[in-house]
Amino acid sequence: MYDVEGRNALLRGNASLPGGAVQLRASHDVKEQEGEVSVRTRLGDPSYRLEISSLVPYSGLPRATLHFPIGQVSVEERTNEEDQKMLSVYGIAKTDFLDGILTAQYNENDLNLRYCYKDNELTLVPSVSLPSNAVSLDFKRRFGSSDKLSYHFNFDTDEWNAVYKHTIGKNYKLKAGYDSEVRVGWASIWAGQEEGKAKTAPMKMKVQFMLQVPQDNIRNPSLLFRVKKSLPTFAPYNVAIKSLSYTTCFLAFVVLLSPKA
Numbered sequence: 413m414y415d416v417e418g419r420n421a422l423l424r425g426n427a428s429l430p431g432g433a434v435q436l437r438a439s440h441d442v443k444e445q446e447g448e449v450s451v452r453t454r455l456g457d458p459s460y461r462l463e464i465s466s467l468v469p470y471s472g473l474p475r476a477t478l479h480f481p482i483g484q485v486s487v488e489e490r491t492n493e494e495d496q497k498m499l500s501v502y503g504i505a506k507t508d509f510l511d512g513i514l515t516a517q518y519n520e521n522d523l524n525l526r527y528c529y530k531d532n533e534l535t536l537v538p539s540v541s542l543p544s545n546a547v548s549l550d551f552k553r554r555f556g557s558s559d560k561l562s563y564h565f566n567f568d569t570d571e572w573n574a575v576y577k578h579t580i581g582k583n584y585k586l587k588a589g590y591d592s593e594v595r596v597g598w599a600s601i602w603a604g605q606e607e608g609k610a611k612t613a614p615m616k617m618k619v620q621f622m623l624q625v626p627q628d629n630i631r632n633p634s635l636l637f638r639v640k641k642s643l644p645t646f647a648p649y650n651v652a653i654k655s656l657s658y659t660t661c662f663l664a665f666v667v668l669l670s671p672k673a
Contacts, residue, residue: 418443440468472497482507483516512536544568569593595627604640 413422420443428435433454440447450465459481466474475488483505490500503518512529526539535552547567554560558579565572575589585602604618622636 420444423447473499596624597627598622598624 413424415421420441423440423442424438426435426437435452436450437452438447438449447468448465449468450463452461452463454461459479461479463477463479464474465477473489475486477484477486483503485501485503487499487501489497491497500520501518502520504515506513506515508514509527510529512527515524515526515528517524517526522544523542524539525542526537529536533554535550537550538547539549540547545568549563549565549567551563552560560577562575562577563572564574571593573589573591573593575587578586580586583604586600587602588597588599590597600620600622602618602620618640620636620638622638623633624636625633
């Protein structure tokens with residue numbers, strides 16, 4: 413694969429023994445002068461595989477990963493804050509549970525248990541982290557095809573946030589929410605698909621207006637303005653400007669509602 417703009421090539425290759433019991437894969441970034449080599453083999457049952465991989469040039473012990481039907485476990489060498497090398501264990505497993513999916517993720521002595529239930533209207537995601545005992549809850553509810561409520565609550569800090577979204581067609585979206593951590597309520601309107609590209613929006617432009625109201629100073633709201641405009645390609649000068657993004661928040665639009673005398 414060749415990146416014309418970056419003038420770089422990514423080389424990839426693979427080979428396997430007859431029957432596919434052992435597979436060899438390699439990749440190399442020409443510009444960065446680095447790559448990775450891995451060997452994967454089946455352990456009797458095809459659903460159990462062992463993979464050994466190493467960076468090139470060599471920078472430490474290779475990473476070993478065991479793949480099994482519901483997840484994987486990896487062991488690799490890492491450097492801690494004191495520049496000491498140590499073995500690190502990472503693992504993840506998923507299984508069906510009570511009409512949802514239960515996920516256990518382990519990373520450097522931290523275990524996160526997460527359950528996700530989802531249907532056409534409701535999404536419920538409670539999670540707990542050990543040993544910190546941090547518990548959180550995510551809740552999403554759809555009201556038809558154009559309205560959606562999202563809510564997140566941290567039980568250990570009592571912090572929460574909520575967002576309500578209403579879409580009008582494909583190119584307009586109204587959003588309102590509150591974040592207890594920063595104690596700010598807000599409302600915004602998007603013209604042009606929020607997650608889409610500017611060149612596919614009407615007039616090849618995306619516009620957002622947002623009003624923020626601090627809970628501790630409701631008389632001093634802030635109006636923020638953002639524009640993303642797709643510009644044409646200037647072929648005669650061999651210059652391609654894909655998009656121009658004004659992410660400047662015009663705090664000059666701050667509305668000062670001082671109390672009347």
